[in-house]
Amino acid sequence: MGERKAWSDKRAEIMSRPGAGASYEAARLRREELGLTQAELAERAGLQQPAVARFEAGGTMPTIPMLERLAEALEVRLSVQFQPLREAS
Template sequence: MAYEEARAALLLGQMVFDRRSELGLTQAELAARAGMTQPQLSRLEAGGATPTVPLLARLAAALEAELDIAFRPHDPVVAPA
């Protein structure tokens, strides 16, 4: 469980970093847009923070992106024939 959470945090951080880079923003610029501090954003991008849903919404707006949160069922395990 802890591994899955750490992996999700790293993936989220990478997505924020990638989009920030696409927009040509510094961490300080994005942090200001999202109403957070640069050290908070740095921790998030490094996978060391778990943001709240309201913070994710602010980040999406600051990144000029849509926030998409969904529950998707796991792929069924099919036994080999």
């Protein structure tokens, strides 16, 4: 069995991938576009403000239900899809 990694190491690995932070950034920009504070978004989504702050910072591995709640609160559609990996040339 593989060695367990600390969350901070796993997060750093995930966030180092190209485009990894784009969705977190898009959510923050959408919140600001709507004129909402983190606390107001949290209230709309039925979360606590620190959960929104961790999400925007990429400091959490959100569940699909959490993403659905945030999407509804941000007035956007959540789209989760599988895409084929591009083969190296």
